[in-house]
Amino acid sequence: MDKCKVDVAIIGAGTAGMGAYRAARAHTENVVMIEGGPFGTTCARVGCMPSKLLIAAAEAAHDMKHAELFGVYPGDVRIDGKAVMERVRRERDRFVGFVLEAVESFPEKHRLKGHARFLDAHRLQVAENCEVEAGRIIIATGSRPNIPQMLKAAGDRLIVNDDVFSFDDLPDSVAVFGPGVIGLELGQALSRLGVRVRMFGASGGLGAIRDEKIRDYALQVFNEEFPLDPAASVSSVERTEEGVAVTFEDGDRGTVTETFEYLLAATGRRPNVDDLDLQNSDLELDDRGLPLFDRYTLQCGSSHIFMTGDANNDLPLLHEAADEGRIAGENAGRYPEVRAGSRRAPLAIVFTDPQIAVVGMNIQQAHDHCGGCFEVGEVSFEGQGRSRVLGKNKGLLRVYGERGSGLFLGAEMFGPAAEHLAHLLAWSVQNRMTVPDMLGMPYYHPVIEEGLRSALRDLNRRLLMGPESVERCLDCGPGA
Incomplete structure (x- = not known):
């Protein structure tokens, strides 16, 4: 040896x-x-x-x-x-x-x-x-990938994300289990490429979202493209001659069985x-x-x-x-000298459309950090100027700030250009900026970032930290 x-x-x-x-x-x-x-x-x-x-x-x-x-x-x-x-x-x-x-x-x-x-x-x-x-x-x-025992009944039609990228052609239909990052990204992409997709969750969660208002909004939007139940009641999974039969409860329809070519397990790692x-x-x-x-x-x-x-x-x-x-x-x-390393501000992005982003503290962490002594500002992108120009005007951004200090704590977002807005917000968290500091930064016109400014203005008012430093852009309407 x-x-x-x-x-x-x-x-x-x-x-x-x-x-x-x-x-x-x-x-x-x-x-x-x-x-x-x-x-x-x-x-x-x-x-x-x-x-x-x-x-x-x-x-x-x-x-x-x-x-x-x-x-x-x-x-x-x-x-x-x-x-x-x-x-x-x-x-x-x-x-x-x-x-x-x-x-x-x-x-x-x-x-x-x-x-x-x-x-x-x-x-x-x-x-x-x-x-x-x-x-x-x-x-x-x-x-x-972590695969629950129930899903293994799909047999040779059970796939994970690794398998998707080895396909020679797109499948006809896929049942996606797990509306987390992997499930949402692959499920929506397959749906938009003509694959029949139905998505099942267990805990009620959606991506990395913890803010219930954003979660409910995102769930409604996703369901406009493909059926997604984040707290599905699935009674059985069975490999059949036709593919994978999934039996579940579906609202007014009651107990339903649908058959899919594959079952994609996106149930964590x-x-x-x-x-x-x-x-x-x-x-x-x-x-x-x-x-x-x-x-x-x-x-x-x-x-x-x-x-x-x-x-x-x-x-x-x-x-x-x-x-x-x-x-x-x-x-x-x-070693044996060991030093604490510098960790960056938390930043997570889901590349769906609209995109999902969580930066710094989520709403639960902000509550725990401040003992409830924090405020929330928000903006809808439905009326935001540049978003409407692009036809990408679905989304909601919620930003969190600490009362008294005005410290910016974090944000959760479902909306256009979230991957870019999230970086601006992460830099703000890492530099421990206050909400007035962030409002003092330059914002070009017309850009989606003006929606972020609107959310910060809303938060600043709620923090009771004095008059806003910049007046609303009246020319472009709400959320400009």
């Missing part, structure tokens, strides 16, 4: 693992990165990038179908499913190629292929023929830690079998082991994984 001794061993070569590798290498060259699956990161292979490629095709089809709003009549819109999926796979492979180039630029002696498991707190068994002894270990093993033999690591585990860790240092207890990215199940987002990888890598590299 081959044996090696290193200063830092990193289990996993995804976004977090690669970030950890680069940071650790600044402190030592005696590093190894272990990967049991294909190189290429979840984001590039089956996550962020291929999903956005599918969404881009869906938006193009949707815009063409609704061009008559502007007096433009493009004729019948024909969707070539094979061509759609061919572009998704081609461009996806291009993004994966960039990641592979980065990995291949690392010294060969720093790359080790094979599944890793703990033999003890410092030793890892890799595949069947290699043992690694490490002074420090970083767990960056990522996550995988689970950390890839259950086959690491963590019981041999001497780490303290929680009731889910996950090591306890400090989210600012990524250190597990006071040990030499660090946990980062989707594996720790804290904030499963690419930019958070990159930050966590850097923090864990720096701390593993300089």
Whole structure:
């Protein structure tokens, strides 16, 4: 059996693992990165990038179908499913190629292929023929889809997001379980590309939204495109000769059975830690079998082991994984000196249409933080000037501020250009700006950002912090 001794061993070569590798290498060259699956990161292979490629095709089809709003009549819109999926796979492979180039630029002696498991707190068994002894270990093993037992009855017609991007053609129909980020993005995209979609939820939640007013608004809008029940009562799932039969309660229709070609399980993800033999690591585990860790240092207890990215199940987002990888890598590299790393303002975006964004504190967190001593400002985009010009005037933005200090706490949004507005708001949160500070920033005309200004003006009035610094633009009407 081959044996090696290193200063830092990193289990996993995804976004977090690669970030950890680069940071650790600044402190030592005696590093190894272990990967049991294909190189290429979840984001590039089956996550962020291929999903956005599918969404881009869906938006193009949707815009063409609704061009008559502007007096433009493009004729019948024909969707070539094979061509759609061919572009998704081609461009996806291009993004994966960039990641592979980065990995291949690392010294060969720093790359080790094979599944890793703990033999003890410092030793890892890799595949069947290699043992690694490490002074420090970083767990960056990522996550995988979590599939409830009931859905497994769909058999060979059960798919997850990974499978969607391997399709040669678009399916005829899909039952989507889970109206979270993945379910909403893929479900709406497939629907706009001509696939019959019905979406089922269990808890009543919708994306990352916690503000009930925004949730109800978004639910109404989504249901205009495809049926979505966030608290569905599903009694059975069955694989039949025709596909997957789903039996559920449907309001006035009572008990209904509909058959779909596939069932897409978008029911959350689970950390890839259950086959690491963590019981041999001497780490303290929680009731889910996950090591306890400090989210600012990524250190597990006071040990030499660090946990980062989707594996720790804290904030499963690419930019958070990159930050966590850097923090864990720096701390593993300089261990036993461990420092708290800088975490950025919370920022989450769902690329539906309209888009969903949550920035800083959500409404529940704002309430808990202030003991209820906060205010809410809002704007509807239905009458907002630029949004109406673009025909993208569905949406609602709610912003939260602290009474007394006027500190901007966060926002939740369902509306146009949320991915861009969310960045402005995240920068404001991170810089601890007050609502008057934000109103003092420049706003061009006519832009969707003027809707943000209207929401902030509403919040400023409610905070009772004195007269508004800028008068409403009377020329453009409400929400200008």
